[in-house]
Amino acid sequence: MHDFLPYAWFKGKCVPFDEAKISIATHALHYGTAAFGGMRAIPDPSDNGNFLLFRADKHAKRLSQSAKLLLTELSERYILQSIETWLKANKPSKPIYIRPFVYTSDLGIAPRLHNIETDFFIYGLELGDYLSPEGVSCRISSWKRQEDCSLPLRGKISGAYITSSLAKTEAVLTGFDEALLLNSQGKVSEASGMNLFIVRDGNLITPGTDQDILEGITRASVIEIANYLGINVIERPVDKTELFIADEVFLTGTAAKITPIKQIESTLLNTELPIMNKLRDYLISITENKEDKFSNWITSIKIS
Incomplete structure (x- = not known):
């Protein structure tokens, strides 16, 4: 069972995680026409009111470049601003993994990247060690x-x-x-x-x-x-x-x-x-x- 954070960034705003839903006809679901990022963030050991993101700029740049490979635009600035707003809404207290995701949101059956709608969401979950640190x-x-x-x-x-x-x-x-x-x-x-x-x-x-x-x-x-x-x-x-x-x-x-x-x-x-x-x-x-x-x-x- 995953400990998902209570809010997702969905269609340009923070909504309860359970309300962030897409149609079964969503283009990206059928053709893999999406790109994602993965970021870690931890509570600041020296200040309980701050959260620390590792190389957020590099992650935003790679996701923006991934979006370009899908022939869509997603600016680094928008990615970072959305993550900050989303993070403040969730107010996590433990180390988390952040999943930003850009995808073709059109409801269509033709495999294509032209003349198609795209969208962007973010969700996150508490995450400690993904693999055993012992090896x-x-x-x-x-x-x-x-x-x-x-x-x-x-x-x-x-x-x-x-x-x-x-x-x-x-x-x-x-x-x-x-x-x-x-x-x-x-x-x-x-x-x-x-x-x-x-x-x-x-x-x-x-x-x-x-x-x-x-x-x-x-x-x-x-x-x-x-x-x-x-x-x-x-x-x-x-x-x-x-x-x-x-x-x-x-x-x-x-x-x-x-x-x-x-x-x-x-x-x-x-x-x-x-x-x-x-x-x-x-x-x-x-x-x-x-x-x-x-x-x-x-x-x-x-x-x-």
């Missing part, structure tokens, strides 16, 4: 990550997540927590909804943006933090066999934060993860607005 087991999925020439993978297009759904369920039903997807060239791409990093000989390595990955905001943040901490970062193709011999393997994402992988297929991985732990501790400190160097990553909103 997860993964399998290599039989499903391949799509190619950018077939789907606009730089956007969080809802229809693209059928592959993630198939891969995640395949993993869980075969005894694993999560799936790792290879791309069409047989290189490691990402997990069902997270980016992947490995550590080899002190180098932090991650598949580049040319490997059909989502341009993850947490991923980009980890790279920037690593550079600041003097950790060498390499963006390049990653082979499947590297996963089994890497010194450290971990996932990053808004929901997952930084989560270690403790097992891939039948292979148990290292449990000593000094670089990952250093990055995770620093990221947590940033999200709690305790690092002046990265204070511009945090948006503080007064909700009471």
Whole structure:
């Protein structure tokens, strides 16, 4: 059972969550013609009246760009203003996950993106750890990550997540927590909804943006933090066999934060993860607005 926040942003205003309803004929429901974002927000540890959003500007920019891929306009400013109004209406007291969503709201049967109405909503729920911070087991999925020439993978297009759904369920039903997807060239791409990093000989390595990955905001943040901490970062193709011999393997994402992988297929991985732990501790400190160097990553909103 999800603890949804009491209000949604729907058709330009805050309404009770249960009243935010769409028709069964909604175009996006049938054709996946929608895009979403995912943001985390936490109570300010030093001030009970404030809520802290992590990299809200980057999330708003990516969602605005995703909307453009659906041939519609949704400004970053409107996204951020709507989230602030919605947050103040809900007055949450625990860490939350925010889901802004742009979609084709027309009631039609033709698959298209021209001459069609679009709309935007926001809802949220209380969320602690999406994946176990102690680590997860993964399998290599039989499903391949799509190619950018077939789907606009730089956007969080809802229809693209059928592959993630198939891969995640395949993993869980075969005894694993999560799936790792290879791309069409047989290189490691990402997990069902997270980016992947490995550590080899002190180098932090991650598949580049040319490997059909989502341009993850947490991923980009980890790279920037690593550079600041003097950790060498390499963006390049990653082979499947590297996963089994890497010194450290971990996932990053808004929901997952930084989560270690403790097992891939039948292979148990290292449990000593000094670089990952250093990055995770620093990221947590940033999200709690305790690092002046990265204070511009945090948006503080007064909700009471």
